[in-house]
Structures are given as structure tokens and as C-alpha cells.
Amino acid sequence: MDDRNIILVGMMATGKSTVGAILAEELDYELVDLDAVITGREGRSIADIFAEGGEQAFRSIESAVLQEMLQGERKVISTGGGAVLAPGNAEVMLEHGFVVALTASEDTIIERVSGDENRPLLAGNAANRVRSIMEQRREAYRFAHCTVDTTELNVAEVSQYILLRYRA
Numbered sequence: 001m002d003d004r005n006i007i008l009v010g011m012m013a014t015g016k017s018t019v020g021a022i023l024a025e026e027l028d029y030e031l032v033d034l035d036a037v038i039t040g041r042e043g044r045s046i047a048d049i050f051a052e053g054g055e056q057a058f059r060s061i062e063s064a065v066l067q068e069m070l071q072g073e074r075k076v077i078s079t080g081g082g083a084v085l086a087p088g089n090a091e092v093m094l095e096h097g098f099v100v101a102l103t104a105s106e107d108t109i110i111e112r113v114s115g116d117e118n119r120p121l122l123a124g125n126a127a128n129r130v131r132s133i134m135e136q137r138r139e140a141y142r143f144a145h146c147t148v149d150t151t152e153l154n155v156a157e158v159s160q161y162i163l164l165r166y167r168a
């Protein structure tokens with residue numbers, strides 16, 4: 001039986017947290033939601049970390065927690081959408097598990113984030129921010145071992161597909 005970690009990367013609202021929870025349950029693996037670990041340890045919201053230290057402060061906490069959480073095996077690690085950005089993080093993820101990139105169409109992401117106030121990078125016109133961030137990150141998720149387009153799949157279907165690929 002394969003004990004490698006499964007690491008989910010991808011743009012905001014592609015389902016990393018939701019699908020990660022399903023996978024961890026199915027495999028009886030430890031669930032690590034990076035955003036939740038960061039807010040739990042910091043005792044403040046992601047929005048507050050951004051407001052108080054800027055995006056750079058958040059990114060350095062995120063990289064440190066990521067590298068720590070990647071140690072060990074039998075974990076499902078749902079990363080935040082920008083965890084792939086800092087130099088070296090992609091390589092360390094590839095070394096420590098099976099990396100799955102979740103994608104979705106621009107319109108799908110815009111619909112999934114509507115009404116959610118917890119993403120500081122989407123402050124202002126969320127639809128325009130999603131378009132511009134997707135453009136900036138066009139190549140950022142391509143390093144993954146496999147990619148799943150979630151636009152037409154429900155979260156159970158996404159999880160089943162990942163399990164098939166993981167066990168193959």
C-alpha cells in the first residue's frame with residue numbers, strides 16, 4: 001500500500017479544502033489544511049495577517065508551515081492557492097508526495113467565491129481579481145504530477161478520480 005502524502009494545489013475555490021477532507025476520510029490519512037493550520041497557530045485570520053504584515057508576511061509563514069507539514073507520510077495536505085509561488089515550494093512538494101493540481105474555469109471560480117469575504121486577494125471587484133490572478137498564475141500549477149479539471153465534476157467525483165490516479 002502506498003503511504004505517500006497527497007498534496008493538493010490550485011487556484012482559490014478549486015476545491016482543495018473540500019476534496020482534501022473527503023480524501024483524508026477515505027484513506028484514513030491525517031488531514032492538513034494549510035490555511036487552517038496557519039490561522040490556528042497565529043490566532044488571527046488570513047485577512048488580519050495580510051492587513052498587519054502584507055502578503056509577504058503571509059507567504060513566509062505559509063512556506064515555513066508547508067515545509068514542516070510535508071514531513072512524514074499518510075497525510076492529505078490541502079494547500080492555499082498561493083503556496084506554490086515562493087521559490088522552492090514546488091520542488092519540496094514534489095519530493096514529499098503525490099501532487100495534484102485542481103483547476104476550474106474562470107467563471108466557475110468566480111461563482112464559487114461569490115459571497116465569501118475571507119480571501120483578501122479578492123477584495124474589491126472579485127471577478128476582476130480572479131481573472132488577473134489566474135492570468136498571473138497560468139503556469140504556476142503545471143508542475144504537479146497530475147491535474148484535475150473540476151469544472152464539470154462534483155467533489156465526490158474529483159476525490160474518486162484522485163484516488164484512482166494515486167493508486168495507479
Ligand SMILES: Nc1ncnc2c1ncn2[C@@H]1O[C@H](COP(=O)(O)OP(=O)(O)OP(=O)(O)O)[C@@H](O)[C@H]1O
Pocket residue numbers: 010011012013014015016017018019035078079080081112113119150151153154155158
Ligand atoms: N467540484 C466542485 N463542485 C462544486 N462546488 C465546489 C467544488 N469544489 C469546491 N466547491 C465549492 O467551492 C467553494 C470553495 O471550495 P474550497 O474552499 O474547498 O476551495 P479551496 O481550493 O480550498 O480554496 P482556497 O484556495 O481559497 O483555500 C466551496 O463552497 C465548495 O463547496
Ligand SMILES: O=C(O)C1=C[C@@H](O)[C@@H](O)[C@H](O)C1
Pocket residue numbers: 011012035046079080081082083118119120121
Ligand atoms: O490564492 C491565494 O493566494 C490564497 C488562497 C487562500 O487559500 C489563502 O491561502 C489566501 O487567501 C491566499
Ligand SMILES: [Mg+2]
Pocket residue numbers: 016017018035078079080
Ligand atoms: Mg482551502
